[in-house]
Amino acid sequence: xxxxxxxxxxxxxxxxxxxxxxxxxxxxxxxxxxxxxxxxxxxxxxxxxxxxxxxxxxxxxxxxxxxxxxxxxxxxxxxxxxxxxxxxxxxxxxxxxxxxxxxxxxxxxxxxxxxxxxxxxxxxxxxxxxxxxxxxxxxxxxxxxxxxxxxxxxxxxxxxxxxxxxxxxxxxxxxxxxxxxxxxxxxxxxxxxxxxxxxxxxxxxxxxxxxxxxxxxxxxxxxxxxxxxxxxxxxxxxxxxxxxxxxxxxxxxxxxxxxxxxxxxxxxxxxxxxxxxxxxxxxxxxxxxxxxxxxxxxxxxxxxxxxxxxxxxxxxxxxxxxxxxxxxxxxxxxxxxxxxxxxxxxxxxxxxxxxxxxxxxxxxxxxxxxxxxxxxxxxxxxxxxxxxxxxxxxxxxxxxxxxxxxxxxxxxxxxxxxxxxxxxxxxxxxxxxxxxxxxxxxxxxxxxxxxxxxxxxxxxxxxxxx
Amino acid sequence: xxxxxxxxxxxxxxxxxxxxxxxxxxxxxxxxxxxxxxxxxxxxxxxxxxxxxxxxxxxxxxxxxxxxxxxxxxxxxxxxxxxxxxxxxxxxxxxxxxxxxxxxxxxxxxxxxxxxxxxxxxxxxxxxxxxxxxxxxxxxxxxxxxxxxxxxxxxxxxxxxxxxxxxxxxxxxxxxxxxxxxxxxxxxxxxxxxxxxxxxxxxxxxxxxxxxxxxxxxxxxxxxxxxxxxxxxxxxxxxxxxxxxxxxxxxxxxxxxxxxxxxxxxxxxxxxxxxxxxxxxxxxxxxxxxxxxxxxxxxxxxxxxxxxxxxxxxxxxxxxxxxxxxxxxxxxxxxxxxxxxxxxxxxxxxxxxxxxxxxxxxxxxxxxxxxxxxxxxxxxxxxxxxxxxxxxxxxxxxxxxxxxxxxxxxxxxxxxxxxxxxxx
Numbered sequence: 001x002x003x004x005x006x007x008x009x010x011x012x013x014x015x016x017x018x019x020x021x022x023x024x025x026x027x028x029x030x031x032x033x034x035x036x037x038x039x040x041x042x043x044x045x046x047x048x049x050x051x052x053x054x055x056x057x058x059x060x061x062x063x064x065x066x067x068x069x070x071x072x073x074x075x076x077x078x079x080x081x082x083x084x085x086x087x088x089x090x091x092x093x094x095x096x097x098x099x100x101x102x103x104x105x106x107x108x109x110x111x112x113x114x115x116x117x118x119x120x121x122x123x124x125x126x127x128x129x130x131x132x133x134x135x136x137x138x139x140x141x142x143x144x145x146x147x148x149x150x151x152x153x154x155x156x157x158x159x160x161x162x163x164x165x166x167x168x169x170x171x172x173x174x175x176x177x178x179x180x181x182x183x184x185x186x187x188x189x190x191x192x193x194x195x196x197x198x199x200x201x202x203x204x205x206x207x208x209x210x211x212x213x214x215x216x217x218x219x220x221x222x223x224x225x226x227x228x229x230x231x232x233x234x235x236x237x238x239x240x241x242x243x244x245x246x247x248x249x250x251x252x253x254x255x256x257x258x259x260x261x262x263x264x265x266x267x268x269x270x271x272x273x274x275x276x277x278x279x280x281x282x283x284x285x286x287x288x289x290x291x292x293x294x295x296x297x298x299x300x301x302x303x304x305x306x307x308x309x310x311x312x313x314x315x316x317x318x319x320x321x322x323x324x325x326x327x328x329x330x331x332x333x334x335x336x337x338x339x340x341x342x343x344x345x346x347x348x349x350x351x352x353x354x355x356x357x358x359x360x361x362x363x364x365x366x367x368x369x370x371x372x373x374x375x376x377x378x379x380x381x382x383x384x385x386x387x388x389x390x391x392x393x394x395x396x397x398x399x400x401x402x403x404x405x406x407x408x409x410x411x412x413x414x415x416x417x418x419x420x421x422x423x424x425x426x427x428x429x430x431x432x433x434x435x436x437x438x439x440x441x442x443x444x445x446x447x448x449x450x451x452x453x454x455x456x457x458x459x460x461x462x463x464x465x466x
Numbered sequence: 467x468x469x470x471x472x473x474x475x476x477x478x479x480x481x482x483x484x485x486x487x488x489x490x491x492x493x494x495x496x497x498x499x500x501x502x503x504x505x506x507x508x509x510x511x512x513x514x515x516x517x518x519x520x521x522x523x524x525x526x527x528x529x530x531x532x533x534x535x536x537x538x539x540x541x542x543x544x545x546x547x548x549x550x551x552x553x554x555x556x557x558x559x560x561x562x563x564x565x566x567x568x569x570x571x572x573x574x575x576x577x578x579x580x581x582x583x584x585x586x587x588x589x590x591x592x593x594x595x596x597x598x599x600x601x602x603x604x605x606x607x608x609x610x611x612x613x614x615x616x617x618x619x620x621x622x623x624x625x626x627x628x629x630x631x632x633x634x635x636x637x638x639x640x641x642x643x644x645x646x647x648x649x650x651x652x653x654x655x656x657x658x659x660x661x662x663x664x665x666x667x668x669x670x671x672x673x674x675x676x677x678x679x680x681x682x683x684x685x686x687x688x689x690x691x692x693x694x695x696x697x698x699x700x701x702x703x704x705x706x707x708x709x710x711x712x713x714x715x716x717x718x719x720x721x722x723x724x725x726x727x728x729x730x731x732x733x734x735x736x737x738x739x740x741x742x743x744x745x746x747x748x749x750x751x752x753x754x755x756x757x758x759x760x761x762x763x764x765x766x767x768x769x770x771x772x773x774x775x776x777x778x779x780x781x782x783x784x785x786x787x788x789x790x791x792x793x794x795x796x797x798x799x800x801x802x803x804x805x806x807x808x809x810x811x812x813x814x815x816x817x818x819x820x821x822x823x824x825x826x827x828x829x830x831x832x833x834x835x836x837x838x839x840x841x842x843x844x845x846x847x848x849x850x851x852x853x854x855x856x857x858x859x860x861x862x863x864x865x866x867x868x869x870x871x872x873x874x875x876x877x878x879x880x881x882x883x884x885x886x887x888x889x890x
Contacts, residue, residue: 001632001633001634001635002632002633002634002635002638003632004631004632007631007632007633008633010633010638011633011637011638011641014638014641014642014645015641017645018641018644018645018648021645021648021649021652022648024652025648025651025652025655028652028655028656028659029655031659031684032655032658032659032662034684034688035659035662035663035666035684036662038666038684038687038688038691039662039665039666041691042665042669241673241675242673242674242675242682242686242689242690243689243696243700245700246686246689246696246699246700246703247675249700249703249704249707250605250703251676252707253603253605253703253706253707253710256707256710256711256714257710259714260595260598260710260713260714260717269717271721272717272720272721272724275721275724275725275728276588276589276724277589278728279585279589279724279727279728279731280586280589280590282728282731283562283563283582283586283731284562286563286731286734286736287562287563287564298560300754303754303755303758304754305813305814306758306762306813307754307757307758307761308812308813308860309810309813310758310761310762310765311859311860311863311864312809312812312813312856312859312860313765313809314765314863315859315863316809317765317768317769317772321772328783329794329798331776331780332780332795332798333798333801333802334776335773335776335777335780336798336799336802337802337805337806338769338772338773338776339773339777340802340803340806341769341806342766342769342770342773344806344809344810345762345765345766345769346766348762349759349762349763349766352755352758352759352762355755356755359755388599388602389606389608389824389825389826389827390824390826390827390839390840390841391678391679391826391827391829391839391840391841392609392611392826392827392828392829392840392841392842392843392846393829393830393831393840393841393842393843394828394829394830394831394843395830395831395832395843396664397660397661397664397665399843399844399847400660400663400664400828400830400843401656401657401660401661402847403609403843403846403847403850404609404656404657404659404660405653405656405657406847406850406851406854407609407611407850408649408652408653408656409854410850410853410854410857412649413854413857413858413861414857416861417857417860417861417864419642420861420864420865420868421864424864424867424868425753425757428868428871428872431872431875432875434879439882440635441635442872442875442876444635444636444638444639445635445872446868446869446872447639448635448638448639448642449865449868449869449872450865450868450869450872451865451887452642452646452865453639453642453643453646454646455887455888456887457884457885457886457887458884458885458887459882459883459884459885460882460883460884460885461881461882461883462881462882462883
């Protein structure tokens, strides 16, 4: 058992560390919930429940090869193909968006209604196939930006692909059936709209935010947001455009932040800066004696830095001493390095003495209680921090994951170093004094301090043979 | 003529001061009216409570999501608690005037002193910008690149019922294991969040009106999905814009304020020179100082012991060498100098300015978008890796010290064989 005050301090430190970790976890969970909720409306394929299309399920999850390809399904597929080809033709010849848009929607609406009257084969098959080929269509669709013609083609291709993947012999088969059914009401309406809007402004990809389709990309179109409520669950998904009020406010915001950051250097600022320093000096003088200008927290932080410096210097020294110089040049460099390290060490010692003098000789406030000491390595953002965030461009999810993992690892190492220092300060003296259960204590302390609590050593009693 | 001009100037100045103060309080959270400031100059007691509250809001840490300072209990702390918190925080930041510490804790007096404290905080650093940045509306998916902001805001000390009695070391081991497990969990959650973010970014590509961004962030997508939340976001954004404009106004007019503060300081009676006051250095601070001093001295000894004989040997060898050697020597000296400077930068404050700092907004863009503004993830990863190597070195060093110390202590007891666990 450890002494009471030592236990209290150590338990408090470890619990602080656990709380910090738990706080991060909470924040992360919050963000995860939000992200998952957002993505659920895009990829609802996991749960059949929230699907808007009504479809009685006949069989289980797996696409059943024995769902017969009825002639009705074939007819639907044909209707779909026709509707899409028409859409492509219309898009090619389109000049005005408004009237055509309405006309098309009426036309495809009629096509859709005829399709919906057909029977509905099982939904899960469509879903499962959606899942299976999830990775395939977005690629194809994304790449067909300019030739809009490619879009229905690729979709048909993927439809065909899926049947080939899932079913084998029968070519245009029922798997896609339910999808085709769902496609006409919404897609045929949306597809021409997407095409027409694509005409209007953007050189960006089309957006087809089907509940079952993975969307390709966003669209910047001219139609007002309120008009686009054709899609199923997600309002305004055809024209995912941020509201005007928000855009204005956001651009004003970024402009103001930029002004604030740049306003740091200007002529009127210099006059104010001198006025401020004068004020501070006057204040220092009227407070009865020269202060050190250092706060207790700053002193503590610097002492911590010097400790880190010592460790790094020692590490470099050991590297140099263990290296075997091959020739004169390297020998000379080793010598210079050692002498340079010696000079730096002396500087650090000198600085330490200065800090000591500041603490003892002047009036500093009490050391802040309960505040976690600063990071082991400082970051240099002292001079001109940017107050609004800069951009960080990443190119793939793996890159982002690596970045985040590194960041977490740094935080973890920071915490480990702090805990190591605390544990060293408390536990090593205990090992020095031999008490009961000294061996067990020694073993536990070794594992905590030297192995991060992960591994244990073994102690053998070397009994004499007699 | 001159007199008239002076009168006109004074008239303008008189109007300018309340405007400047109004801009200042608009920027600050819970900023009091200019009238309060005027009363504070004359040390009126009715101005004190507002100023205590203001200082408390300015100095207290903010909660993680940037909401305004509200403690975990859900209600504002009492006046005494606020007063105590303000006093201790100012003290630890090095506030020079002792009169503040002597103010009564019921918060009824000392408005002039508080005014001076506020001016001191404003003069020392970019207080307003820092406050605004802390409560900034986050429109993008942000990732803080360095932890300095997180550490500069110490978390509110949670009152915890601690085990008063002695504790077995196995409890500590258990806590450490729990901590390791929590970190693992955290890492996996983080990876999942990255994957989801990547998906959202790629789905919303092309939706953003700002070309350099290209896609929506989670907050913006939420805005589209949830109209109510979107309204709230918009309101917060607009109120922040108002604060920012007030801050810019303040910037233009603050000279008037500083001149006025000089007069305020003039009305204060000067403090008596310090009586002899020996501060007690608490054990923790002293302990660390001693430790570092010992370590540095030991290191210095070792270095001297290693360098001196080598220097002597070198001088003996090199004695007769020619002048062409000196150019080579100079080159070596420069190279070693650069290496050591790089080493020093690892721990010194001012030198690490090149490192990325502060929160960054994540933007997914295809590789090769060179020449645009913003940092590249690959570069940041490099920098983070070097920091990681540095920290790992520090940790290994500490562990090695422990191992040596324990070996020394264990060696005192003969008749035991210590079998170390297999190395990493």
